[in-house]
Amino acid sequence: MQPEVAADVARLEPAASVAPGHTLRLHVFASGSRGNATVVEDATTGAGVLVDCGICKRDFFTRCDEAGFDPAHLAAILVTHDHTDHTKGLGVVLRGLAKEGVEPVVYVDDAVRAASSELNTLEGKHDLRPLHAGDALSLAGMSVHAFRTSHDAASSCGFRFEAADGDVVGFVTDTGIVTGEAHEGLTGARLLALESNHDVQMLKDGPYPYPVKRRVGSDVGHLSNVQAAEELAALLSAKLEQVVAMHISQNNNTYRLPVDTLSAVIKREGHTACVQAAYQSMLVSVS
Template sequence: MMRLHVLASGSGGNAAVVENARTGEGVLVDCGICKRDLIARCAEAGFDPARIAAVLITHDHGDHVRGLGVALRGLARLGCVPPVYASGAVCAAAPAIAEAAGSVGADLRALRAGDAVSAAGIEAHAFRTSHDAAESFGFRFEDAGAPAGAAAGAATPGAPASAAPDAGARDVIAFMTDTGVVTPEAHEALAGARLLAIESNHDAAMLEHGPYPWPVKRRIASDRGHLSNDQAAAELAALLAEGGADGLRAVVAMHVSQENNDYRRPAEGLAAALAAAGHPASVAVAYQSRLVSLA
């Protein structure tokens, strides 16, 4: 069984841990937050940051990588020097990634779409997203050692369980933020997840009438920007209609804008998609400054 700990999500900084509950090890996805918050929210989640077995970088934007160097040096003082996986294009656009890895002697390993990274008893399959970065990825995490049928537990206390997954299937967490559209490759990667983390960045009307300059609004709403609440709900509805979410237990809205959204609208949109399909999965929203854990 795997757990997802969203330590921070939003334009102010992003970081998440996918934990293998069997081993207590985990994989860190991005580090756009300070070392203090990384350590404190891992502790709040009951996860030992010294058990981070790998760091995966989705893309080169500062809100996903600006805290990496300080965090790695803090982890090194705990005796933890995990390898860092990032694409060549991302490293070229953000030299601080290589500098951060080098500062503690961590291996910097190339990441390409279609790669499967093995760490902490988890396989992380990288898929492309559509974002205005040098290159950007989402990840499909599969528990390499236990089938989904063994992954008991609800996303939140008292939350109803969805239909039981196939006994021989692996436990899956799908993780996708920072994309303007859901590509066919991404749609395929999201199918069959028990826990689904999907970007729900902005409310289209709030963005249109909000304070941002027109070029910024156009960028956010473009095919290389960020998913809106409606787009996230539509993708969930498509997965449900195709049977790609039969084993889903929980969905969490990610990268919610603090200027062009609120924490109610994404949850309502995703909940409406689930209700329309008669699906009992629970809904959560990831916060900028608060831990959200799903199991």
């Protein structure tokens, strides 16, 4: 464990029990360039939806145990895009779930399916259904709206999860800009998972080749800390309570910088929302 991660772990507190009217929980199993997986859970039923699966079977089931989420209640898996850090664990996790008698539906864009070797291997073995930006799905007791993001993938999207009582989780990673669709989808969220991938100066001075630096910082790359802060300022509302900085680069950022940058927006606006980082190899749950 990196020293700064260990220092932050000491500051984290276990997620509190769900307050009245707070139906949804967000469990970030892993977030970063080495693998991504997040569960959005309806706490009233225990049912959940997995967003992406770029982690191994062992880590998936370990994080489920740590989060107190029963994988038997996993209703569906949503795939944001075709990059392997979001898909490489799908096959092994689905096989592990099948051994437990759990067979969640996998929703994925047709273009993403065609571009992904991992998804191609699932054809005929699992229930794969189409997913497109603009779709509204009813999953695990939640209304799930997919919106377009801006990334150098075959197709990419983020999600708005809304419970029957109006509780909302907004989820967006892997986007170079916040599209109008994405902003609309994130508006009014109580729990917000927002990409804060890199520090602009660290990316400029860092070890990546210039073409990679240009790609990361482009409109089809990843949101910087500053871009995330600008979007957060536009999303502040009385409903917002928790912000999780997502997909933090381990080469071009620290776990502290996004939290400080986003927290500065909260403080400046006199808001009360809490901000924390999502980690590559440690569970973060908010409710």
